[in-house]
Amino acid sequence: MLTLCTTGSDCLRAEETVVEAPALEVLSWGLWSPDKCDQCIIPDDAGVLWPEEKMVSIDSLREDSGLGVGCIRLEDLGECDVDVTVENVQAGGHAGTFHVLRENRVAKLSEAFDPTVPEGHQYSAGTEYNFYMQLWCLGALRKAGHFSGTHLLDPFQSAWAPKFYGVCRWVDAAFLVMQNVFAGYKKESQLDLKVGVTVAENEPQKMKWLGQSIGSLLTPTGRDGAKLAGYKVWNRKTSAYETTYSKKLSQLHGLPWVFNTYLGNSSSNPQFEKSVSAFADQLAQMFRWWNRYGTSKIRSIAASLLFVYEGDTAGAEWDGNPVNAPRLYFIDFAHFFPAADKPELGKDYVEQGLASAFREIDRLKPNDVSRLAVDAPGSYKKVCGLADLRASGKNGQCLEKCATPPHNGNNQQIKGISMSMCQNLADDSSYAFFGWRRVPNQRSECRLCNSTVSRKFYTTSEPWLFFKRTKETDSERLANRLDLFNDSATGSEA
Numbered sequence: 001m002l003t004l005c006t007t008g009s010d011c012l013r014a015e016e017t018v019v020e021a022p023a024l025e026v027l028s029w030g031l032w033s034p035d036k037c038d039q040c041i042i043p044d045d046a047g048v049l050w051p052e053e054k055m056v057s058i059d060s061l062r063e064d065s066g067l068g069v070g071c072i073r074l075e076d077l078g079e080c081d082v083d084v085t086v087e088n089v090q091a092g093g094h095a096g097t098f099h100v101l102r103e104n105r106v107a108k109l110s111e112a113f114d115p116t117v118p119e120g121h122q123y124s125a126g127t128e129y130n131f132y133m134q135l136w137c138l139g140a141l142r143k144a145g146h147f148s149g150t151h152l153l154d155p156f157q158s159a160w161a162p163k164f165y166g167v168c169r170w171v172d173a174a175f176l177v178m179q180n181v182f183a184g185y186k187k188e189s190q191l192d193l194k195v196g197v198t199v200a201e202n203e204p205q206k207m208k209w210l211g212q213s214i215g216s217l218l219t220p221t222g223r224d225g226a227k228l229a230g231y232k233v234w235n236r237k238t239s240a241y242e243t244t245y246s247k248k249l250s251q252l253h254g255l256p257w258v259f260n261t262y263l264g265n266s267s268s269n270p271q272f273e274k275s276v277s278a279f280a281d282q283l284a285q286m287f288r289w290w291n292r293y294g295t296s297k298i299r300s301i302a303a304s305l306l307f308v309y310e311g312d313t314a315g316a317e318w319d320g321n322p323v324n325a326p327r328l329y330f331i332d333f334a335h336f337f338p339a340a341d342k343p344e345l346g347k348d349y350v351e352q353g354l355a356s357a358f359r360e361i362d363r364l365k366p367n368d369v370s371r372l373a374v375d376a377p378g379s380y381k382k383v384c385g386l387a388d389l390r391a392s393g394k395n396g397q398c399l400e401k402c403a404t405p406p407h408n409g410n411n412q413q414i415k416g417i418s419m420s421m422c423q424n425l426a427d428d429s430s431y432a433f434f435g436w437r438r439v440p441n442q443r444s445e446c447r448l449c450n451s452t453v454s455r456k457f458y459t460t461s462e463p464w465l466f467f468k469r470t471k472e473t474d475s476e477r478l479a480n481r482l483d484l485f486n487d488s489a490t491g492s493e494a
């Protein structure tokens with residue numbers, strides 16, 4: 001922790017060990033920058049011409065004067081409003097780094113302003129603060145009417161990240177004050193799942209110069225791109241929490257185990273169906289967003305998905321409260337960057353992690369026809385595929401296909417997603433074609449493209465289903481949906 005120098009001898013010692021401060025890097029998010037820390041910046045598409053006119057002072061935007069926002073000096077911070085009656089709440093973090101505050105808020109320790117900690121810690125904490133400041137400015141600029149356009153970070157600001165209020169001081173350390181995402185739950189059941197590549201255990205202090213030889217510090221999260229950081233599940237029978245019993249052991253389990261353990265089933269968990277459907281919707285949104293924007297514009301290492309549902313519905317009802325709905329958040333932004341600033345980072349596998357999490361949740365969905373409406377938006381028409389093959393033998397084969405990327409720039413190949421999700425992605429980015437096939441004992445393949453290449457003949461590999469973007473009539477759309485459903489119902493995806 002930072003000790004403030006108050007006496008002559010202390011000050012001398014502090015001077016001798018002075019560390020080059022601070023580690024807040026200028027990143028090109030475009031809403032706030034540490035080199036103009038008392039200002040928010042109105043993003044470009046608001047159409048303001050002169051740089052100085054794009055700045056709005058944070059003092060004019062803030063509503064809660066008790067918290068530090070923008071430029072932070074530890075000695076100026078107000079004390080955190082700690083709720084001393086509540087115990088520690090975290091499942092997947094480091095001990096003692098969170099405090100529950102009053103007014104449905106929590107405080108997360110931030111070493112961003114402490115030059116005495118190892119510089120890697122300071123840098124990661126600074127990256128997280130920098131990101132939350134972007135969200136703060138985005139929200140404040142909007143609220144004050146300075147900005148009404150769209151921004152890359154909109155979904156984080158409005159839904160995915162906990163709401164950020166500012167910085168407070170507790171004892172001699174700074175804390176980020178944010179929305180307590182467990183507020184309103186009687187007994188929250190939570191799962192912290194890391195997505196994408198993560199930093200090797202015990203190595204985060206080496207993260208200062210992310211990018212330089214970073215390869216050796218990143219560990220793949222297996223083919224799923226997602227791994228357990230921790231869980232805490234309320235057991236109604238024993239009236240006690242079950243938690244990650246051993247980090248090492250539970251990380252060996254695959255995603256099916258993780259979600260089965262976390263969600264149980266419809267008889268063990270009254271919130272099972274609601275949770276599966278809410279998480280599937282939210283993961284589908286995140287995955288589609290990442291496919292369209294995130295993968296090209298963001299680099300995220302070791303961030304988490306935080307799932308929460310009400311573990312004690314009976315208790316909540318008995319108290320006369322409405323049962324809080326299940327929710328999903330994106331948290332832990334210590335290594336979260338605009339892709340343009342970190343070209344060295346390479347692929348971060350977040351999109352793959354989101355796809356894997358979505359697939360696992362989707363697997364738990366009751367397999368009823370109502371999925372049709374959600375899963376198959378109808379702007380594509382099947383050109384050829386499985387059904388044609390069956391009908392006419394090899395003559396029915398597709399004579400065109402999306403080539404393996406890279407091809408003509410923006411071809412994509414995504415593994416392990418359902419055909420309807422493949423269609424969603426094609427639709428989101430208005431691709432002219434998409435192809436999908438099941439691969440036995442492997443992950444299915446989805447390809448998106450705007451121009452096709454010809455296919456000579458089918459080898460022994462699994463046939464592609466191939467679709468073309470088209471304006472359909474309502475009856476065609478219905479027919480295609482049923483067709484899609486029949487195809488996807490003919491076998492289960494590997």
Ligand SMILES: Nc1ncnc2c1ncn2[C@@H]1O[C@H](COP(=O)(O)OP(=O)(O)O)[C@@H](O)[C@H]1O
Pocket residue numbers: 089090091092093094097098106108162178179180181182190192230304306331332333334
């Ligand atoms: N906004 C929040 N509200 C309530 N609990 C939170 C919040 N953010 C994080 N937590 C809890 O703290 C844990 C660790 O959070 P995280 O931000 O990942 O910290 P760390 O950097 O220590 O890993 C999460 O798994 C969750 O249990």
Ligand SMILES: [Mg+2]
Pocket residue numbers: 092093229304332
């Ligand atoms: Mg974490």
